[in-house]
Amino acid sequence: MSVLELDAISKRYGATRAVENISLSVPSGSRVAIVGASGSGKSTLLRMIAGFEFPDAGRILLDGAVLVDHASEVPAHRRLIGYVPQDGALFPHLSVASNIGFGLQGKAGLKRPRVLELMDMVALDRSMSERWPHELSGGQQQRVALARALAQRPKLMLLDEPFSALDTALRATMRRGVTQLLSDAGITAILVTHDQAEALSFANQLAIMRHGKLIQVGPPEHLYRFPQDEETAHFLGDAIVMPAQLSFGWAMSALGKVAVSNRHLSGAAQILLRPEQVRLDITEQEQSDLPRGQIIDTDYSGGSSNLTVRMNSVGCDMNDANHGMTVSIRCFQNSIPKVGSTVCVKIDGLAHVLSPPPSS
Incomplete structure (x- = not known):
């Protein structure tokens, strides 16, 4: 009632x-x-x-x-x-x-x-x-x-x-x-x-x-x-929003191939990941097929740090438009990678596909 x-x-x-x-x-x-x-x-x-x-x-x-x-x-x-x-x-x-x-x-x-x-x-x-x-x-x-x-x-x-x-x-x-x-x-x-x-x-x-x-x-x-x-995504908390190409439940993005919540959509879209879904690992293993990038800036704030990562297409199937794209990632790990470090990016869970903005 x-x-x-x-x-x-x-x-x-x-x-x-x-x-x-x-x-x-x-x-x-x-x-x-x-x-x-x-x-x-x-x-x-x-x-x-x-x-x-x-x-x-x-x-x-x-x-x-x-x-x-x-x-x-x-x-x-x-x-x-x-x-x-x-x-x-x-x-x-x-x-x-x-x-x-x-x-x-x-x-x-x-x-x-x-x-x-x-x-x-x-x-x-x-x-x-x-x-x-x-x-x-x-x-x-x-x-x-x-x-x-x-x-x-x-x-x-x-x-x-x-x-x-x-x-x-x-x-x-x-x-x-x-x-x-x-x-x-x-x-x-x-x-x-x-x-x-x-x-x-x-x-x-x-x-x-x-x-x-x-x-x-x-x-x-x-x-x-x-x-x-x-706008709602950013208002409710830290958000990683990026362009992607959707196909058969997957999104090709700057963070590599990411599973999405809606398997029926295709074509260009914006996808959302929350900071807690993204983990960074320092690696020297060139054979890793995870998307990787380089830390170009860090902003320490106590319990977390905001890292700016320039992504590249080594070891993942990304389109050329996303190569070299920078992504802001909030990191909650105890050990924060230093500027210049190469990192691999791991995604937990599914990305959410955002509705397109209304046409003017």
């Missing part, structure tokens, strides 16, 4: 199409990440779901009930949707307890048990209940904002880049904690982010937005391995 249904949602600001004809189904209990570059329309879409803005066309349904269509609009405070903004948006003149209990009915004394329960849920020490927001760290403030959003027992939780203001280590810890909390509570959640690693870690369904349009939707692992196009 789907908690949320978006049906052909569109939103325009003057001549700018912020969101264009988006349809999306969010299953009950799922965690969806809407990911895209700045200006892709993802935050506008989230604000329309929350009820802070209204679409120019389309329908939004929650548990089968219409939230907005051409004839009616349910205001934000009646939607039973929790919302956590990027900066937490806490009331500076209210204590932690008062912030969390702001939307609860009754006097402060009656709210107290529920407030303490919510503090426990988000791993906030009860002794912090009377502190002011400015006395909290960034991570603690986001926990208060999350507790306040959970107070109403929402059917759906919306998270608008809630971890972006935190430092790297704290961001990862908060993300894991929030993911576990939402999962344990069985709350359906939508996260908006421009951070692809955050989206891949958080979600069990990923939605890619670009220029106001929904480009691709599916499980994170599937989108990472089988992106629809080159």
Whole structure:
């Protein structure tokens, strides 16, 4: 069963199409990440779901009930949707307890048990209940904002880049904690982010937005391995994309003869390999039939290095167009080949054939 249904949602600001004809189904209990570059329309879409803005066309349904269509609009405070903004948006003149209990009915004394329960849920020490927001760290403030959003027992939780203001280590810890909390509570959640690693870690369904349009939707692992196009491939992580000639399930490329996932395609195409599929071996064995090349540049970055390799056609059946082509390969090996070294290239698994770009 789907908690949320978006049906052909569109939103325009003057001549700018912020969101264009988006349809999306969010299953009950799922965690969806809407990911895209700045200006892709993802935050506008989230604000329309929350009820802070209204679409120019389309329908939004929650548990089968219409939230907005051409004839009616349910205001934000009646939607039973929790919302956590990027900066937490806490009331500076209210204590932690008062912030969390702001939307609860009754006097402060009656709210107290529920407030303490919510503090426990988000791993906030009860002794912090009377502190002011400015006395909290960034991570603690986001926990208060999350507790306040959970107070109403929402059917759906919306998270608008809630971890972006935190430092790297704290961001990862908060993300894991929030993911576990939402999962344990069985709350359906939508996260908006421009951070692809955050989206891949958080979600069990990923939605890619670009220029106001929904480009691709599916499980994170599937989108990472089988992106629809080159731009999506690079957005979701390091990618080796190169031209190739396809024939009977094989691609002839700068990295030699590579097996591809689609055996029915033929002709010129772009293929994708992820860095973890490529291994480099230093060799002096001239009889090796593996594709080989020469390291012409290295860029060390701790746990990995980016190597620029000029490929040649020795020992492999490559077309002339690929001879001498340079390929950027991220290497995770402990021993990094030096500049000038000759290396053999080994490919694990299948290359993915990318869809051609739309004709102009």
